Amino acid sequence: MQKNGPVALIFHVLVLTFVLAPLVIICLVAFTPENTLSLPTTGLSLRWFKAVFEHPDFMASFWNSIWLATLSATLAVAFAVPAALAISRYTFPGRDFLNALFLSPLIIPHLVLGVAFLRLFALLGATGSFAWLVATHIIVVTPYVLRLVLAALSGLDRSAEQAARTLGAGEWTAFRRITAPMILPGITGGWLLAFINSFDELTMSIFVTSPATVTLPVRMYMYATESIDPMMAAVSALMIAITAAAMLVLDRAFGLDRILVGQR
Amino acid sequence: MIARSSTLSAPWLLAGPGALFFFGLVLLPLALTVILSFHAYDHSTGIQNAFTVSHYITVVTDGYYLEIFWRTLRIAALTTLICAAIGVPEAYILSRMRDPWRSVFLLVIIGPLLVSVVVRTFGWSMLLGSQGLVNQALQLVGFAPVRILYTETAIVIALVHVMLPFMVIPVWTALQKLDPMVEAAAWTLGASHFTALRRVVMPQVTLGMLSGSLIVFGLSASAFAVPALLGGRRLKMVATLVYDEYLHELNWPLGAAIAIIVLVANLCIMLAYNRMVEARARRTLG
Numbered sequence: 001m002q003k004n005g006p007v008a009l010i011f012h013v014l015v016l017t018f019v020l021a022p023l024v025i026i027c028l029v030a031f032t033p034e035n036t037l038s039l040p041t042t043g044l045s046l047r048w049f050k051a052v053f054e055h056p057d058f059m060a061s062f063w064n065s066i067w068l069a070t071l072s073a074t075l076a077v078a079f080a081v082p083a084a085l086a087i088s089r090y091t092f093p094g095r096d097f098l099n100a101l102f103l104s105p106l107i108i109p110h111l112v113l114g115v116a117f118l119r120l121f122a123l124l125g126a127t128g129s130f131a132w133l134v135a136t137h138i139i140v141v142t143p144y145v146l147r148l149v150l151a152a153l154s155g156l157d158r159s160a161e162q163a164a165r166t167l168g169a170g171e172w173t174a175f176r177r178i179t180a181p182m183i184l185p186g187i188t189g190g191w192l193l194a195f196i197n198s199f200d201e202l203t204m205s206i207f208v209t210s211p212a213t214v215t216l217p218v219r220m221y222m223y224a225t226e227s228i229d230p231m232m233a234a235v236s237a238l239m240i241a242i243t244a245a246a247m248l249v250l251d252r253a254f255g256l257d258r259i260l261v262g263q264r
Numbered sequence: 265m266i267a268r269s270s271t272l273s274a275p276w277l278l279a280g281p282g283a284l285f286f287f288g289l290v291l292l293p294l295a296l297t298v299i300l301s302f303h304a305y306d307h308s309t310g311i312q313n314a315f316t317v318s319h320y321i322t323v324v325t326d327g328y329y330l331e332i333f334w335r336t337l338r339i340a341a342l343t344t345l346i347c348a349a350i351g352v353p354e355a356y357i358l359s360r361m362r363d364p365w366r367s368v369f370l371l372v373i374i375g376p377l378l379v380s381v382v383v384r385t386f387g388w389s390m391l392l393g394s395q396g397l398v399n400q401a402l403q404l405v406g407f408a409p410v411r412i413l414y415t416e417t418a419i420v421i422a423l424v425h426v427m428l429p430f431m432v433i434p435v436w437t438a439l440q441k442l443d444p445m446v447e448a449a450a451w452t453l454g455a456s457h458f459t460a461l462r463r464v465v466m467p468q469v470t471l472g473m474l475s476g477s478l479i480v481f482g483l484s485a486s487a488f489a490v491p492a493l494l495g496g497r498r499l500k501m502v503a504t505l506v507y508d509e510y511l512h513e514l515n516w517p518l519g520a521a522i523a524i525i526v527l528v529a530n531l532c533i534m535l536a537y538n539r540m541v542e543a544r545a546r547r548t549l550g
């Protein structure tokens with residue numbers, strides 16, 4: 001294999017700088033002792049982190065987002081695993097349509113989904129409830145789970161399952177004791193990816209949240225349009241920390257490159 | 265196999281609940297939005313129960329809307345070009361690194377994908393502001409401060425940052441399928457590095473680049489957070505326009521018409537692009 005030349009390495013460093021610059025600046029500014037968005041020059045302070053934890057709106061939105069992401073990722077798994085079994089193991093009329101329907105939220109802009117949900121909820125008189133917000137997030141994150149579970153199923157050696165069936169295990173027992181443990185990495189990876197995507201979602205949520213169900217990204221967006229003080233940097237730094245932690249877990253357990261890049 | 269022994273109803277029992285849910289929450293709301301876009305609207309009484317195509321006509325004839333559509337297309341195309349210009353060489357450089365560097369840097373490049381767009385956009389608003397680091401650096405080397413924030417430049421810079429992983433991932437995947445020995449074989453057989461790159465590596469990369477461009481263009485054209493936070497009030501893109509029509513002007517039918525145009529345009533571009541990619545794949549890969 002040929003090594004990268006000096007030009008290539010300089011290019012690489014520039015790209016890394018570009019990718020990391022906005023994240024690094026947030027993490028630095030978050031520690032400023034000043035009242036304005038500025039790099040900490042005189043000393044480091046945790047006052048803006050303290051301000052975040054004492055800000056009732058931010059904390060409420062944070063827990064709201066955590067619950068929302070947990071519920072929608074879990075329910076997305078409940079929909080996606082049986083759907084993946086049906087799609088990967090049976091040939092039936094409407095199979096391609098089903099597959100396309102389940103993956104469609106990936107190609108429909110979130111903006112359009114948000115507008116469409118808003119219309120449906122307005123007609124149902126259901127605007128602003130948490131349960132409907134969960135439903136919208138399930139739609140958005142199910143494709144991520146489905147893709148990973150489908151990939152796990154397609155790479156699966158079926159002989160153990162067939163042996164179990166031959167030895168008298170029922171379909172459900174064979175699934176529970178043999179298949180489910182074997183595709184567990186796909187399911188867990190899908191759940192985490194779904195959780196992160198729900199936790200970060202802004203464009204669709206902004207149309208379907210009410211003052212009582214504002215998610216953290218929507219709260220941050222509203223805050224950023226109204227006032228700019230270092231508290232925004234502190235919240236952002238916390239978000240980066242949470243995401244980085246989730247990334248490390250994902251990477252240790254499954255290899256993040258495999259989850260984000262490859263289907264298998 | 266279970267497939268053959270079970271009845272035809274088994275797959276529908278498994279996928280049925282999800283299918284119903286998706287039917288009710290994807291297809292139905294979209295259909296309702298299409299219907300809404302044909303409703304008349306009155307500023308004092310709201311949505312009327314009368315059929316009209318006036319919203320679509322307004323959007324394609326009024327200069328205000330045309331300018332926003334044109335700006336959105338321009339910004340999305342520019343973002344796609346720059347992403348390709350940065351992402352393709354970067355993926356190639358990554359693929360030639362050795363582990364552990366290769367995995368570490370791949371994580372650094374695609375990891376930001378998981379950080380909220382609001383956070384990344386906020387970071388750019390600090391970097392590009394009039395007192396931001398970019399302007400301070402410019403002044404340090406003797407240039408006059410420039411206004412970047414609230415310009416199209418700012419939007420493109422932040423969009424490239426947000427979209428870059430979507431370009432790197434498919435190109436990287438395409439490069440993984442390429443046996444490095446093939447490139448080495450080309451050199452052994454007398455090809456120059458440039459020829460090997462052009463005849464061996466590029467055909468593989470092009471497929472990845474095309475699918476990456478498709479994703480980047482589609483997502484950029486409908487991006488909301490970046491133009492909303494870095495474009496200011498005047499520099500609107502399609503997504504911020506729809507947001508304004510819905511939540512400020514309260515003209516839902518017009519907003520719905522714009523959203524439907526975005527959806528249809530998105531689907532058309534994807535279909536056309538897929539055709540092109542498939543035709544190309546057949547030509548180059550036999």
